[in-house]
Amino acid sequence: MTKMTGQTRRTILKGGVAAAAAATLGAPTVLRAQPAAVKIGLLQPMSGFLAQAGDLASIGAQFAVDEINAAGGIKALGGAQIELLIGDSKSNAEAGAQEVEALNEAGVVAIGGGFASGISLTATQAAARHDLPFLVDSATADSITGRDLANTFRLGPNFSMATEVALQNLIKLNEAAGNPAKTVALVHEDGLFGAGLAQVMQEKLPGLGFEILETISHPTPARDMSNVVLRLRSLQPDLVIPSHYYNEFVLMARTMQQQRVRPMGVYAVFGGAASSYQFVAEYPEAAEGVFDCNHWGDPSNPTDAELKAAVEAQGKHYAYNTPINYSVVKVLAEAIEKAGAADRAAVTEQLRTAEFGSGVMPYGTTKFGEDGQNVNALPLNTQVQDGKINVIFPDQFAQSTPVFPVNG
Structure with a gap:
């Protein structure tokens, strides 16, 4: 898990170039470069008065990343591992937009999270300037998905x-x-x-x-x-x-x-x-x-209990932020898998047209409507x-x- 700040920048590693170079050199399979990591951003209030929510969200998101990576990563990309980059919105909308810019420069293929409605409104608007798909977690304002932004989706229910x-x-x-x-x-x-x-x-x-x-x-x-x-x-x-x-x-x-x-x-x-x-x-x-x-996880799903245990193992108290952000990462990873490429436009198209699992949330399948709202979201x-x-x-x-x- 990599924590982003407004000053942090990362170089984009292109897995296709690395793989082609290894093939040209004729290196044995075991020595060939592994596929480049697929970077997913998580925007959460890691500091400020909402920091507790961001902390719990990051635990759920990282749990999903570890689970996916342990199961073989993104199989459509040759087992590419997911790298989670966390942007700190500092519990305010302006900082949230700034962190989207930092995550964009770091080369993330998509962003999840947002938490608060005000932060999510500015963050998704900033992401739209870069055609960067953004999957909102728990922010509920109807207007978040009512602005005709092709990049903006929401997993949970709205107001x-x-x-x-x-x-x-x-x-x-x-x-x-x-x-x-x-x-x-x-x-x-x-x-x-x-x-x-x-x-x-x-x-x-x-x-x-x-x-x-x-x-x-x-x-x-x-x-x-x-x-x-x-x-x-x-x-x-x-x-x-x-x-x-x-x-x-x-x-x-x-x-x-x-x-x-x-x-x-x-x-x-x-x-x-x-x-x-x-x-x-x-x-x-x-x-x-x-x-x-x-928002609340499906209590009959065994992974929900595992998430609660993971939070408690860190001496913290469970809340909905953990299961919904676990589920956000699972949906984004599935969209990348379906797209078959770490490409923003391809991932956005999959989110717009395909159906997905819902992680541990009680939604059955996740399907985004024309406005980007998950039509099956249920509190x-x-x-x-x-x-x-x-x-x-x-x-x-x-x-x-x-x-x-x-x-x-």
Whole structure:
């Protein structure tokens, strides 16, 4: 795994030239040059306030690279090994675009990752200038794949896809309990991610029979959520639906616990901490019972357990960033295999027209629509139960039944 910075540049090694030279010299097979490594870029926030997500993503991506290389590499290229180059977006959009430029100069054939919507928007735009295929991992803004960029694809679900699933499951959850929840407070970070989800919720929830008492926004990063929770205490909503990143989610949940704000449920959509075992391990009381509709690996896939074990072996806590970035690398490698060349245009064409596996994500086959969105992407609903993050919806992936209402 090679870590990129804005100042790092790498020389592009052309495997075909090396192989031709070896053949001309008539060297024995065992002495001939190995095929040139195929370079895949991974853009993640390796520093800054989102660094935890980038760290977990890199573990999943490198796991996939090691797995592919151990199995013989890219067979269509004579067993060429994959080399992972990591670009640090530094948790901001401008640095993300700069790292795309560095990865381009390093000679990557494709880039995966992005994580945050704002970073992914600028990064994919930068990649488009070089006709560099970019496979977004977990960034959810609909607009990422709505700009007619031929190079841009997304593995996971977007805002609209995820909120549709989340709301269907919320109705199912509420009906099974006798429809006790009638009022909702929305809490969201004020960036593209949180504001976009809040807008969709504001449009959809009233038509489903829920009254939105208030929509509360907050900056990211935030160091205190006392005012937000005091407002929730005053409103007394049946449900709190938050959309924010890890630190803010933890702050809100801990403050709610301290101030004894106990709604029937905290039902997150892309909850930054609700699908992280760090939150569960460090703040078990605040985490217990929290729902989330989020990216999550297929719990019946044995590799998902292996990824979790790999993360824990490093003394870290598992979250969705690991399985989805494992899957991003697997899809990109399959596209290179199908293309039969480490050629950007050929890889883009395969991503545009072919079908792929989905790594450990619960998508069945991955197929990108005309806008580059994976039409089979599916979030899973989870709930923290007795210190474990269990899938509760849909039924074919469920590990347990939901507990609702959680409080009162």
